[in-house]
Amino acid sequence: MILSMKDVVKKYDQLVAVDNVSLEVTEGEIFGLLGPNGAGKTTIINMIIGLTKINSGEVKIFNKEIKKNEKEVKMNIGIVPQEIAIFEDLTAEENVAYFGKLYGLKRNIIKQEVEDALNFVGLWDKRKVFPKKFSGGMKRRLNIACGIVHKPKLVILDEPTVGIDAQSRNLILESIRELNKRGATIIYTSHYMEEVEEICSDIVIMDHGRIMARGSKEELKGLIKEEDRVVISVEEVKNSITQKIEKLSSVTSCIEENSEITIVSEKNSDNLGRIIDLVSNEGIKILSVEVEKPTLEKVFLTLTGRSLRD
Numbered sequence: 314m315i316l317s318m319k320d321v322v323k324k325y326d327q328l329v330a331v332d333n334v335s336l337e338v339t340e341g342e343i344f345g346l347l348g349p350n351g352a353g354k355t356t357i358i359n360m361i362i363g364l365t366k367i368n369s370g371e372v373k374i375f376n377k378e379i380k381k382n383e384k385e386v387k388m389n390i391g392i393v394p395q396e397i398a399i400f401e402d403l404t405a406e407e408n409v410a411y412f413g414k415l416y417g418l419k420r421n422i423i424k425q426e427v428e429d430a431l432n433f434v435g436l437w438d439k440r441k442v443f444p445k446k447f448s449g450g451m452k453r454r455l456n457i458a459c460g461i462v463h464k465p466k467l468v469i470l471d472e473p474t475v476g477i478d479a480q481s482r483n484l485i486l487e488s489i490r491e492l493n494k495r496g497a498t499i500i501y502t503s504h505y506m507e508e509v510e511e512i513c514s515d516i517v518i519m520d521h522g523r524i525m526a527r528g529s530k531e532e533l534k535g536l537i538k539e540e541d542r543v544v545i546s547v548e549e550v551k552n553s554i555t556q557k558i559e560k561l562s563s564v565t566s567c568i569e570e571n572s573e574i575t576i577v578s579e580k581n582s583d584n585l586g587r588i589i590d591l592v593s594n595e596g597i598k599i600l601s602v603e604v605e606k607p608t609l610e611k612v613f614l615t616l617t618g619r620s621l622r623d
């Protein structure tokens with residue numbers, strides 16, 4: 314087990330920032346912590362790295378308590394904090410080297426590791442540049458290079474894509490996938506459900522310090538998916554096709570409007586093939602088929618009655 318938290322509570326005076334949270338992260342996964350502002354994501358991360366004391370419960374990293382193995386644990390974790398933590402008056406290369414030394418990298422390998430890290434985030438050709446000349450996305454990427462220079466077993470990224478352009482965002486998501494492929498376990502926090510959906514294998518949805526749901530994205534969507542919905546655009550509706558579709562077993566309703574046929578079926582009915590066959594056998598030309606998929610946003614909305622977005 315890479316991380317296990319058991320009944321963890323963190324209070325700031327009256328405010329319960331983390332309310333009895335238990336979770337586990339196993340080796341090799343990209344674990345997503347999804348929740349809106351103030352959910353408790355950063356507090357959880359700070360507890361994992363021993364920056365914030367817990368009020369009660371237990372946190373173990375690599376099956377060990379942090380306090381007793383602080384040095385070993387910290388050497389094997391890479392943290393990319395929510396607030397960008399780089400030095401404006403050091404070059405990109407000097408920044409990464411600084412963090413490399415902090416993580417205890419030996420002198421003889423540091424140069425190579427800095428090169429690897431900068432290459433990894435696509436900033437090697439900018440190594441001599443001071444970050445004050447960087448765009449927001451480049452600063453974020455440098456922040457990542459600083460957190461992974463020592464090739465840690467566990468990489469924790471706290472909302473690494475906030476406020477950056479789409480290109481940097483894609484580059485970051487791609488590099489997280491690559492880190493994971495090379496063997497690192499990833500903990501990723503975000504309030505963008507699209508990102509979590511895109512890269513995470515296992516997800517916890519939090520709100521107000523509590524875990525609302527957990528599972529793979531399919532499992533989470535299964536929580537709300539009560540029906541399948543398919544919209545078929547056709548050239549021309551004829552031969553009472555809607556009534557014929559409606560007679561198929563597992564179809565609960567079928568309506569037509571402006572040559573768009575909307576078919577609602579029972580959950581997991583897997584009847585798309587039969588519907589399409591039926592329509593084309595009637596000589597109706599299909600222009601497009603759209604299968605409506607539930608999103609994590611919808612899961613959150615269903616669980617909390619609120620939207621994930623600010």
Ligand SMILES: Nc1ncnc2c1ncn2[C@@H]1O[C@H](COP(=O)(O)OP(=O)(O)OP(=O)(O)O)[C@@H](O)[C@H]1O
Pocket residue numbers: 325328330348349350351352353354355356357395504
């Ligand atoms: N040092 C602190 N002192 C007092 N309250 C705090 C402190 N740090 C966090 N909190 C409170 O704890 C709760 C959880 O905050 P946290 O930063 O963990 O949320 P988050 O999920 O990371 O949010 P965001 O998406 O905005 O980063 C919030 O209500 C916040 O105001």
Ligand SMILES: [Mg+2]
Pocket residue numbers: 354355356395471
């Ligand atoms: Mg946060």
